[in-house]
Every structure is written in C-alpha cells, then in structure tokens.
Amino acid sequence: MPSIIINDQPVIVAEGTTVLEAAREQKIEIPTLCYNPALEPYGGCRLCVVEVEAGGRPGLQASCTLRATEGLAVRTDSERVKRSRRLTLELMLARSPEVPVLRAMAREHGVKDARFAAENESCILCGQCIRMCAERMGAAAIGIFNRGANRVVSTPFDDLSDVCRTCGACASVCPADCIDFETYGRHPAQPLNSEWNEGLRLRKAISIPFQQAIPKVPVIDPDACVHLNTGACGICSSVCVADAIDYEQADEIVDVNVGSIIVATGFDVLDPTPMEPFGYGRFPNVITNLEFERLSNATGPTSGKLLLRDDQDRYKFTRPPESVAILHCIGSRDVNYHEYCSRTCCMYALKYAHLLKDKCGHDTEVFNFYIDMRCFGKGYEEFLNRVQAEGVRMIRGKAALVTDEALDEDEEGKLVVVAEDTLTAQIVRVPVEMVVLCTAMEARANAPEVARTFGISVGSDGFFLEEHPKLAPVNTPTAGVFLAGACQGPKDIPDTVAQAKAAAAEALALSSAGHVTVAPMISGIDPDICIGCQVCIGLCPYSAIEIDSRRGVSVVNTALCKGCGSCAGWCPSGAAKVEHFTDKQIFAEIEGLLAEGSEG
Amino acid sequence: MQYATLNTSEGLNQALETLLGDLLDKGVVEAVMVPTRQFHKRVVMQSLIANRADLADLDPFAPVVTTNAAKQVAALTNRPAGRPVAVVLRSCELRAVIELVKLHQSHLDDLLLIGLDCYGRYENNAYLALAAGDEHLSATFVAQAASGGGTTLEGVEITAACQVCEYPVCDSVDLRLAVVGAEPGKQVWIEALTDKGREALASAKLEVAEGDPDGRTEAVGALVAQREAAKKQLFEEFTAQTDSIDGLQDALAGCINCYNCRVACPACYCRECVFVTDTFRHDGEQYMAWAEKRGLLKLPTDTTFYHLTRMVHMSTLCVGCGQCSSACPNDLPIMELFRTVSEKTQIRFGYVPGQDLQEAQPMATFHDEELDEVTGQSK
C-alpha cells in the first residue's frame, strides 16, 4: 500500500487510489466539476489540479487522474494551484455566465467576473453526461461534436437517436442542469411517479418507498431499472459502501404455519378519471382526496404547503389557492358507481376545509358540496359547527360539473363548479382555483381472488362479508380467518382500530383456548357407506374433506367443516350427511308439513 | 391412424388368440382380460388370463354381454396392481370405465385398452338358446352382420338397447378390433389410436399401414346412421307413452324394489344404495300414515322415488348399455326411461359420458357464470 504526502501530511492509501480520492478521504477539499465517482476520471475541467512536489513529474496535475504512488508528495492549496483554478473558473464563467453551480464555485474562489468575452452557453462541457451514457448506460447515444468554441453535446447528426432509451441518466448527472434528454431519443420518456406521493412527484428506479417504511431500505423498481433490463448501469451497487445491493434478489414464497389469519387487505380508491364531468386528469387543479393529503403532509412534495399545481408542469406547485371547492360523494351514494356511503368523506372534507383556512389564510374561500352531512361520531357534529364558524361555505347539492368555460369575468381562468343548491332549489356556479374530489372507497380489485384464497364471502358491494353483522362482525365463514378494517366495508380510523383490536382479540382467544369449538351442524361421512368417489372433495368450499387412501373413503375434518351441506346435498349413497339435517329428519319435516290437515 | 390387417381365414378367435398371446409372450402385458367361454363352453364371461394356453377358449365377439365389464375393470384396478393388463371391451363398457375413472373407482394406468366393434348383444337366455344350436355362433353372427344381413338370428333380435346404440365403435382406446367394414371371414383390422397402441402393434410384429382401412369410415357411418334412426323412433314412441306422471307410473307399476337395475348399472357405483339404508326402513306407523293419506299404498313402496332419484343421480352418466333392462325380472322399460331422461340431462349440461377423461361430470362441478335461466334473475 503506497504512502503519500498531502499538504505535508502522510497518508497510506489503497493500491490504485487517485490523489483526489485520497484527499477526499482525508476531508481535504478539492473542487471538481467533471468528476463523478461513478464514472471513469476524465481530467476535463482542470479544477482539481494539485501541485506535485516530489515523487512525480513536478508541476500542476489533475488529481482525479493522478494515481497515488509511493513517495508522491502533493499540495492542494498552494498559490499556484489557486491561481490555476481561478483562471479555469474565469474561462468557464465566460462561456456559461448564468450557470448557478459555476457562479457559486466562482464566488467561493474569489472570481468576480470574467475578463473574457462573455457567451451564453448553459453547457459547461464537463462531459459527465456523455461518460454516463457510454460507460454506465452502455448506450453511447450522445457525444461532443464540433470543435473549439462550437463544441456541443448532441446525438450524431442531431438526429433522434435509436439507441437512446430516454432513461434520463445524462440529465441526472448534469451539474449545469442543462439537458433536455427527451429531445435525444425516439422513445418517449416514462416518468416514474412516486406511488407514495400519489404521482405528485417523481421517484427513481431505486428508492426508499416512504419515510416511515419498515424496513427503511431502498427497493429497485425492476421494470425501470436499467441494470435489470439491459445489464448496464449498476451504479447503485458500485457506490454502495455497505455492498448491500443484490440484483439477484427475487420474490420468494414463504410457508408460514399459523393458527389464525386476520385479513386486513384494505380498500382501493375509486379512480375518478372516467367521471368526465369532474375533469379529473384534464384540469391540473382538480385533485383527489389522497392527492390533497399528500400536499398537506409535511413529508409530501410541497413539505405540507397547500399549493396550486402549475398549468404546464404537473410536478411543480406554485402558490396557495384563494378559493377551493370540496366535492363530496364522488362515486359514493351514486347508483352509477357505488350505492353505499363511504363513511369517511364528510369528516375528512371538513378537515380539509379547516386545513385550508389554517394553512392558506382565513380569507381563503372554501365550499363544501354535499348531499347530507353525516357527522355521526363522537365530537364530529361539534367539528362541523366549528368549521362552519370558521367561514366554510356548505352547499347542499351534489356537484354536477366542473368546467373551465367562463360565463363572466369572475369565472375567467377559474374552475367553475356547477351544482343544484337543493336548499334554495337553484343552480349555482361557483368559480374556484382548486377542486378536491372526495372519491369513494371501493373494494380491492383482487378482493374476489383473496376471498377465494381464504374462504371468505364477498358482499354485493364487493367488500368481504362478515359472518354476522351484529353477532360476529369480525368473523368469516372460515373459522380462524378474521376481518379488520376497510376490506370489510368503508370505515374511518377509529372504527378500523376498534375492529382490528376485536379481530386480534378473537385470534388470541382461539390460540389461548387451545381448542376449537365448532357448530354442531357439520358434515360427517359414514365410512361403511362411502366408496371414495371424491366428488364431495371437489364440491367442498372449505377443503374440509380429504381422502383416506388406506381405507379408500372420504373423511371430513370437523375443525374445518362449516356445515354447508354441499357434500350431503349430492352424495348419492347418502354417506355424507349434515348433523341435524339428515335425510330422515328432513323427510319427517316434509311429511309433517304436507300431512293431511296440516293446512292453515 | 395406424392399422394392421389380421388374417382371420382360420377364424376370428384364432387370430385374436395369436395376437393376445403374442402380447403376453412379449411381456407387453402380464394378463389379458377378455370374454371367454367357460368350462361347459356356452356361457361367455370376462376372464383374466395370465397363461397363453388358456386363451384357447376366448370368444370376445360372442353376441352376449353377461354383465357390463366396467365393474370388473373397476374391481381389477380400484387398488391397482401396477402390472400391465390388456382388457378387451365393448364401447358401452369402455365408456362406463371412463366414468368410473372420474369417480376414482377405476384406474387406467396399467391397462392396454382394446376396443371391440360391437353389432349388439342378445339377452343372456336368448344367447344361450342360440349358442346351444350353433357351435360357431360368434362367427355366424359377425359374418351375417358384417355382410349386411342384420343382427336377427332365428327370429331373435338383439337387445333394444343395442338396436338404438349410436356407439358401435370404441373411441378412447389404445387398440381397436375393427370388423365393421371388413370381411370377418377373411380379414379384420386392428387399429392403433394411441402411442401405447402403436407400441403394442410394433411388439406384436404386425405389418402396419397408415390411414383408415378401406371402406371402414363409410361402413361405420352407415351403421351409426341406422342406429340413430332407430333411436329417434324409439325415443319418440316411448316418450309419447311416458310424458306424464301417469305414464311413468304405468311403466314402473311392476317394480318390486329388487334393485337389480342398479346392481347391473355400471354407472351406479355406490357401495350401498341409499334406498337400502336405514333412511328407507320405515316404522309401521309410517306405512299406516301413508295408507291413510293416500287411501291406498302400493307395496313395496318408494318405487317411483327410487327410480326418479336414480335418474337424478345417474342419468348424466348413463352410457346406454341396457343392462338395467336385461337385469329386470319384470321387464320394466328401465333402459328406455333412462335413455330418454339422459338425453335431456346430458344435453342440458353439454355432457357426453365416456367421451373425455378430462371433462368433469356435471354434478361434480359448477361455475359462477352459467344456467342463469334457472332463476331468471339478474342483478
């Protein structure tokens, strides 16, 4: 391991280390513009020069390409070095006087303005983009063309490139932020919307899903990752000091033996895009309830500020709205979508109204368009009164239309909400800057599949059906499988917590009892009659029947059987019967009902 | 399809004896299950033959099926020996085997299925009488039928079931002994329908040709068309007599609850029929109550109930072999009842018993989206 001297200080470094890396390891600052630890050193910007004092060719050399060899002595802050850096910066500033990173660096090094004729190039020709594209992305779609003062970064012949994947890696390393990568290739860019932020901001192909994620480790989006799709890149792996990136990791199926299962698969939010009258997706400032939640959240894209979205750039937020309409019952209590009430919207809509007044100022106009206010919980009615006292306008009438067609000056440039105010029986038009849609909670798209897996019934509303609405509200027809939360029906947080605790208690009660009590109406198969045709096995919805291959008869697992009688309803020999519903018993009932004189 | 030509100038049975003997000798199978004349040389029963010399009395083309051999195949393979056996079956037997396989009563893994073309069978007693007068009854019968001379011998007709059977030829077999369209006195064909069948043909060192034997398709088509026409006529006439509860009662009036029909039925696979269980052992008081309610109670009782229930349980699986009618001591038209009911239930569920091993039996499966017309409701 070579030993070198930096600024009179001896340092032992690993074989192959550059002076720049050695210095940075010692926290000795050397400015760079073209250096990127993920890329091969380039020695292009010359800002990283150091003065070699011994052990090498004396004079100024770029530290990013200078290998640390035994006996090398360098100085990073000599007058000669500083002079050189200032000159370099002066020249660069002359070419690109408006580039912020350059201006900041010039200021730091005491360069006020350039003595040379100023141009106005945004590109500082650091070459990071080109190296990134060629070295790491394996595409080599861009290069530096022309000579001298005319040098530019572009694609061959300025044509749309076929090899460019529009991955954006070039732009991600550009210190001058001057790359419009979407102009390089033929393939349209695929923005990676942050799921956690409801698409209000972008994420990378490798990212930590959200701040409170457990475990808080990054995940790779396999569809977007360049390495997984082409074998190139691999930057995350090469920069990760913990060497924790494993591209080979794959989904695994883990068998877990459990005594009970709590199904808490939650709900989906109705996508309001197909509901054209509300203009979601057409108007940038028609947003959903969850998008509003992200805006309002301190870890959200606006750090909690309630801001309007830029008309041109969907990821940019500008200023607080002066007027907002909150539209209740979007897809709930609506025969065209869901007949049920989503239960949570009235209260969070009031919360939004309160937040708007609180965060955007009391003069912000807030309108609630509602069918009925359902403030049924503890303290809920009081909150409604408080919000109304804060000046929030309540309009009883479901909004019918959101339009940007102005009928008068007041409506110009605004979103106009049209509704019938059913208290005054008049059509109202309310111009606002932002519209929040309180979209319905709906059953998860895969609820029927999950239901089949766990032996749960699904109600006509798509949510899982509890065994009994009053007496067994967290139970399911399958013993040991319980329900918690909105997978059973729309509910708010207090209800969800209460139900979840009930489900947990039911599950614990099962395990602590150590035995299972079953209803007496369960099936049994007479082994003397059964001939093992196994038709009942195919009909049993609970997989409660198994074949005893030694005896060649089917056997009911009494702990799993729910007594539906699917087996007994068909078994031709009558070997399968449900206790208390045997042929003899039912025949007796029929005979009794139809006996002479039983009429009336 | 591959087929080989079997020279039968020495006699149909001799040719088959050589073929099956070769399969035994070559170790293709360890035994052969084939209809064979029993010791007094008249009654023909399925026999499991492991010794080549004992093949001498085989007589698979004898126009009699003492019992539907599907039950014997089930007995042999319910707990399989894991040793290869060739079984020689008619279409009605083979189709019943397939239904029993679906019901886990039989297994095909060990079996080399050899199907016989079938011109029909006589009732057991009629066969015995005919066989008493003709030592070579099988050859006479097959020769007459194959030459277009019909299936009536000395004024005796084949069973009603066979007259209306639209499946004279086996489909889901490995090998098929094809006489329809051939000249049984000179030569018949043996067709290989599966790889297993082709391998068996190869090991028997038979000269193999590709394609269908000359004139076979037409001959089979003509036979099926004739049977279909007879079936149509019988179904129309019989349905007209029994399209009411009165008609049904009339047809069943002589039933003595012997349950022979269900014992003979290859599809009735229950160990014990529900009608012989305790459920139908009634108290004296019960009989009295019924008699009082109706004024008259025919004894034995539960007969209509039994037959309707058996139609519900088994009609979708009925292969039309007619053994039920043959077994009935009082000559009730059980075959006719079952076939006319089966036609309706099998069409309703689009099910053809004995056709496809992969197709679930109608009452062993169900779908979310089907049969909406039953309730006529939609949400």
Add this chain to the structure above:
Amino acid sequence: MSKDFEPTITAFLCNWCTFTAADLAGTSRLSYPANVKIIRMMCSGMVDPKFVLKAFLEGTDGVFIGGCWPGDCHYINGNMKARRRVALLHEVLGRFGVDRDRLWLRWVAASEGNMFAETVEEMTSRLMELGPCEMKGKKVA
C-alpha cells in the same frame, strides 16, 4: 279447475338469506300467501334433490328453493351447486310432464323481505294456474 284450489308450496330456504328475508317480511308486517311451508336449510346447496322429489311425492304442488345471490353465498358457492341440481331436476321432472314452474330456485337476499313476499305471491298464483301437481293424490310413492 276448482276455484277453491289452494296450492301448497314447500320452501327450502337458506338460513342466511331467504329464511332471514322471510323473517324480515314477517317483522315488516308484509303479508304473503299462507300457501308456503318453510323448511330451514343452512344453505341452498344443502338441498338434496331427494328432498324435492320427496316433497312432490308427499303431495306438494310446488317447491321453492331460496338461496343467496351469486357471490353472496354464506358458504361461498353453495348456491351455484343448488343451481345445477335444480337444472337437473327440471330436466328429469320435465320429462314426465311436471312443469318447470313447480320448482323454483330464486335468489333472495336477507334484506329482501319484500322480494320474498312477492316471490311467494307470484309462485302461488302461477301454481293456481297450473292446478294441482300431477303427482298429488295419484297414489304415487
């Protein structure tokens, strides 16, 4: 037929839906024909075809099987099995001239008390049109 004919309907009702609906019809003070005689089943899929045949043999004029709407079955899919069995019974009984309208399978949710009442009303008037069942009183057993 006689104007005095009052048909008898034997109803096999699922405990979780139609039986509850019948209860609800009662507690809601809905009136429906007294022609219906109810046997509680745990599920429509529990109704053995023998029960239906037995009811006819004992002289009922119609059989009504009430099950949960598709997808709502308390036991996941018992109603789907019931539907196949009823289709089978329609074919077998229909072959002997028993009208399909003598055997009804209907989906009635627990909340549909009024629908239960309407269904019984409808079935009763249909059976009045059809008259007494052919199996009744003919010493059939």
